[in-house]
Amino acid sequence: MDLGVIVSDLPTEKDFIRVFSDVFRLKNKPILSGSEFDDCAALRLDSFAQNLSAESLTFSTDSVRESTDFPSGMTLWQKGWMAAAVNLSDLAAMGSKPIAFLFSAGLPRGFTLENAEELARGIQECVSFFGAEVIGGDTEFNDELTITGTVIGITENKNLILRKNARPGDLLCATGFPGSAGVALSVLLNEINIRVEAGESVSDSTADSTADSTSDSTAVSNSISDSGLDSISVSDSFLKNLTEPFPRIFEGMMLAKSGAVNSMIDTSDGLASSVYELSALSGVFFEIDEQSLPQDGEALEILSNHLKNNQYKQNDQNETNFTDEQIAAQARDLLIHEALYTGGDYELLFTIPAGKLSLVEELFKKFNENAISDAISDTASRFEGLSSTGKSGRYPCKFTVIGKAIAEKENVIVRQAGLNSQRQPLLKIGYDSFKKYI
Numbered sequence: 001m002d003l004g005v006i007v008s009d010l011p012t013e014k015d016f017i018r019v020f021s022d023v024f025r026l027k028n029k030p031i032l033s034g035s036e037f038d039d040c041a042a043l044r045l046d047s048f049a050q051n052l053s054a055e056s057l058t059f060s061t062d063s064v065r066e067s068t069d070f071p072s073g074m075t076l077w078q079k080g081w082m083a084a085a086v087n088l089s090d091l092a093a094m095g096s097k098p099i100a101f102l103f104s105a106g107l108p109r110g111f112t113l114e115n116a117e118e119l120a121r122g123i124q125e126c127v128s129f130f131g132a133e134v135i136g137g138d139t140e141f142n143d144e145l146t147i148t149g150t151v152i153g154i155t156e157n158k159n160l161i162l163r164k165n166a167r168p169g170d171l172l173c174a175t176g177f178p179g180s181a182g183v184a185l186s187v188l189l190n191e192i193n194i195r196v197e198a199g200e201s202v203s204d205s206t207a208d209s210t211a212d213s214t215s216d217s218t219a220v221s222n223s224i225s226d227s228g229l230d231s232i233s234v235s236d237s238f239l240k241n242l243t244e245p246f247p248r249i250f251e252g253m254m255l256a257k258s259g260a261v262n263s264m265i266d267t268s269d270g271l272a273s274s275v276y277e278l279s280a281l282s283g284v285f286f287e288i289d290e291q292s293l294p295q296d297g298e299a300l301e302i303l304s305n306h307l308k309n310n311q312y313k314q315n316d317q318n319e320t321n322f323t324d325e326q327i328a329a330q331a332r333d334l335l336i337h338e339a340l341y342t343g344g345d346y347e348l349l350f351t352i353p354a355g356k357l358s359l360v361e362e363l364f365k366k367f368n369e370n371a372i373s374d375a376i377s378d379t380a381s382r383f384e385g386l387s388s389t390g391k392s393g394r395y396p397c398k399f400t401v402i403g404k405a406i407a408e409k410e411n412v413i414v415r416q417a418g419l420n421s422q423r424q425p426l427l428k429i430g431y432d433s434f435k436k437y438i
């Protein structure tokens with residue numbers, strides 16, 4: 001079929017569904033019927049129980065759409081990947097194993113079959129990477145591209161991790177480098193005062209399916225480089241922190257299986273917001289030690305340049321007032337703010353009893369050495385040639401103790417002021433789809 005055809009010009013919906021279904025070929029026998037042939041997909045749960053007893057099913061649904069989730073410059077492949085990833089991240093937070101994904105797409109006017117295929121490939125590659133299959137959906141038209149996904153997972157009852165069981169004295173732990181997605185978003189929204197030079201081309205580091213994204217990423221770079229300021233280069237792999245969320249499915253399953261984790265949540269809405277969720281449901285309060293928050297080197301470099309360029313402008317292009325050291329300290333502060341109060345990182349935040357720390361450290365060490373743990377060894381081949389892994393640095397997965405449950409009656413942040421530390425209330429703010437992005 002001619003891929004240039006506009007989807008809404010096709011004679012019937014069936015003609016279109018075939019394009020999607022060709023991308024979502026079913027591999028898993030227990031799925032008796034997939035997206036194209038019957039009214040429903042059917043899953044044989046007894047077959048899943050051969051490898052992992054499926055005592056509980058887990059479900060989640062989340063929507064993404066153009067104006068609120070896709071900053072300009074994202075490829076359709078990335079939009080598809082993101083639609084699946086934000087849903088899978090909810091399963092990761094419960095330690096659940098993904099088995100199936102469904103989505104309803106609202107396609108904008110002018111969307112071609114080629115566009116649809118790229119979107120579908122992004123969804124398929126994310127879903128299959130994490131061991132699940134796309135089993136159905138619906139297609140409609142909408143003013144802006146909208147994708148509502150639903151994931152289904154399975155878990156053994158003893159491994160089901162909830163938000164509500166954090167205990168006094170627990171250590172608060174996080175994966176990844178919080179704040180990276182927030183900084184990437186500011187770059188893509190042109191809120192950061194830097195001049196961007198295209199980093200390594202997306203196609204250099206990615207699978208064939210993303211090769212088209214090079215032109216988009218250049219468009220982002222050009223729009224920002226008009227500012228005429230000092231230039232630094234922002235790599236495409238850094239921007240992927242936002243544009244290709246990497247759900248911590250394998251880490252979540254490993255943590256759940258370890259028996260060490262009392263409570264867990266993903267950080268999609270920001271660290272502070274996630275801490276408040278764990279706190280409200282568990283009835284304990286937390287302190288975050290800001291010094292312990294891991295910071296991504298490129299994020300710091302971007303923020304330092306932003307600060308320098310702001311001053312350069314303010315001072316009528318004379319020398320800046322601050323030393324490099326002062327600028328670096330201000331950049332660290334800004335990144336802490338991003339980590340706490342903006343979302344988009346899709347990392348895991350979890351609590352463990354202090355006595356389990358060495359066990360969890362050992363598990364992460366082994367996990368990172370093998371890229372994947374024994375429990376998920378069947379997935380090794382999926383790591384090859386995928387854009388979200390590789391150079392974007394999602395592996396090794398960093399794991400950090402960032403605070404603990406405390407006796408006080410509020411959530412606090414421990415800040416460093418010179419040689420002294422200060423305890424301040426943790427603000428209850430984060431990404432909220434009902435409010436304007438902060």
Ligand SMILES: Nc1ncnc2c1ncn2[C@@H]1O[C@H](COP(=O)(O)OP(=O)(O)O)[C@@H](O)[C@H]1O
Binds near residue numbers: 060061062090268269
């Ligand atoms: N419209 C809705 N109807 C029923 N439950 C909902 C609705 N919206 C959200 N929820 C539930 O509220 C909980 C939190 O949802 P949400 O804030 O969207 O979480 P997340 O940030 O993980 O997507 C989830 O259990 C979700 O299923």
Ligand SMILES: Cc1ncc(C[n+]2csc(CCOP(=O)(O)OP(=O)(O)O)c2C)c(N)n1
Binds near residue numbers: 066069185433
């Ligand atoms: C254009 C644009 N603005 C803002 C964002 C940032 N953003 C959009 S959704 C989101 C987090 C949503 O969390 P999630 O749990 O997936 O959804 P929820 O159900 O909480 O809305 C963030 C940080 C973005 N990705 N793109």
Ligand SMILES: [Mg+2]
Binds near residue numbers: 061062063
């Ligand atoms: Mg939601």
